[in-house]
Amino acid sequence: MTSDETPLRVGLFGLFGAGNSGNDGSLEAVLDHLRATRPGAAVDAMCGGPETVATRYGIPATRLNWYRGEYRTASRASAVAGKGLGKLVDVVRTAAWVRRHDAVIVPGTGVLETTLPLRPWGFPYSLFLLCLTGRLFGTRVALVSVGAGRIGNRPTRFLTRWSTRLAAYCSYRDVQSREAMRAMGVDTGRDEVYADLVFALPSPSANESAGLPGPVCVGVMDFHGSNDERDRAEEIHRRYLDGTTRFVRALVAEGRPVRLLTGDELDRPVAAAIVDAVGSPLVTVAEAASLADLMKETACADSVVATRYHNIVCALKTGTPTLALSYSAKSDAVMAEMGLGAYCHPVREADADRLLAQFRELERDSARLRRTLAERNLAVARRVEQQFTDLAAALFPAAGRTDAPRETT
Template structure:
């Protein structure tokens, strides 16, 4: 059996790679005889880190911007997009037809909470699902995120890619509800927790008294492109203000990221604060993220999977959400009061939430631990369901 893994994997996003790790562990346990490979954003990293042969997703990946007068740049860019779409279509279809099963392991692949162009992942994903339908390949979207998509072209491509799939499951009720509104979901589709919670928790160092503060590159959504720099600056300034408030209270701070793109923001915050009590140590893997989170006593996260890993490790966690998914996972764990929307972020309110959370630590940790047991049980059910559908003949 040939099984392919598809998506923004190996691209520097730690959450995406975490869901890949969870599915790889499942496949190697369930089908150790299978031949695995991947069509992904970072093939070199996927092959080096996981030993899975991989090819580049996106013919235009890494190409240099066009130069010259604006009309020439526009013409060259348009030509590249058209040529890239044609080449990618042929490459994706050729890749899919060589497999029995193609798995999209988690991720927010049916979301548009962060900017993306129609000719990027939406087109590639549509071609992948259509190819599966044409060639009789079982395409499975496993515990994915979804939202109601306002951009017409992205919405059409992503909804069709989901509807053409052989199997779909969603990582929260909000995602399933959005998928139903977009007519992406079928009547038998189920909600299972994010695949991150299926990863083993490695032994970690005892927690100290520092606070883990996760920041991210946040330019807004597709509709905010004209104001992206201003949005990023306002967010960075507010997170800097919050870190300074923690320092004034005598706390130590460990800065965290969830994607390589976030490092510039971390370094910006660190340079603005200029304190020996603010630490940032680069990391690129899920194990390294868990090790660093293990040293803190509280997590404040923006990047979605920083929040997930905080909860996974049983840490009192505050989520700064750029999508409904943040609130959904906090509700799933019974701690939804510890949440702020990133577009209404208030640094002083965030500090008050942090201070209140310290007084509720015992209750909050107990609630998280109880929900973690339920989440792990549901993921066992997810993998049993996946086995029956993909390998047991059930449709």
């Protein structure tokens, strides 16, 4: 770039900096790639926690929503009015932010799924505004290695379908995500499947996991079911908490040290409840503030039993035998992809006895599984590298090239 050229302006869009380590890890993967391949680019973010993102990653950041209570339940008339006004203000704010960029990237995460409770006028609406204003102002919007699922709620399905149609580029982290969008009437003929962006992050050094026997890492989650299970949310949560607590208690009875992992600030009360219920010094909670911290924990473990998707990904990436307490098909998909498809347990059952039996089988098969994970990680790393190569070609094409809108069938 010569001194009189305007630097490339790239925006990163998502729920970063809001306490979810998986979202932040996806941001970090793309940011690392941009810094390595386009060091002259001006990069900033529109996100859920701008203060955290600006401090942690050193880039300018703008708040995703004008109304600060956007993701809190509105019980008072003033809060309802604030949310309503915020939807209008966000149209102008999003348009102004998008217009300043040559391209905007939505890095990974499950932005096209509703496996957890989600209101249509929350993030689905924000994503729709991004893709719509990107199309209007000629800013190329890319949904990169995203997760998707079949959506039952009509307003959410409408917003999600139109977001993918208006985006200039879309790729998925697994085949089932692409198939889910196709089943909802989206033309996915040009969309490729790669892998979760978190697999691009560096792993801990091998010597960090070598040596003395390690603990069992148990990743917990504030799980209350999916968007379509709101009427049974508390029942689902109680069953999950009870089953996980019984499993941890059984490990402690065998003298096994247990490290509880979280992936979101919402998970911390769940970890605290298990610690209190088991009442043993063998159970501790890891203070992991990032996916790098989580990977260090899983790399040092003998084995991992995890619920939250990116806890599972961290464990698989570090080559640690993993059992998934699976709450959605995305967990089953990544486990199968990494050769551990037999080690999934449905989270809505959380049967401590059967979970313990699966865990013992996992540990008996540990040596073979570690070899399998080493091989699969090499293949996945190559796919993520290819994703970045293809993304660059799509986002920064030769001058004069334009793309037609993505069609729905």
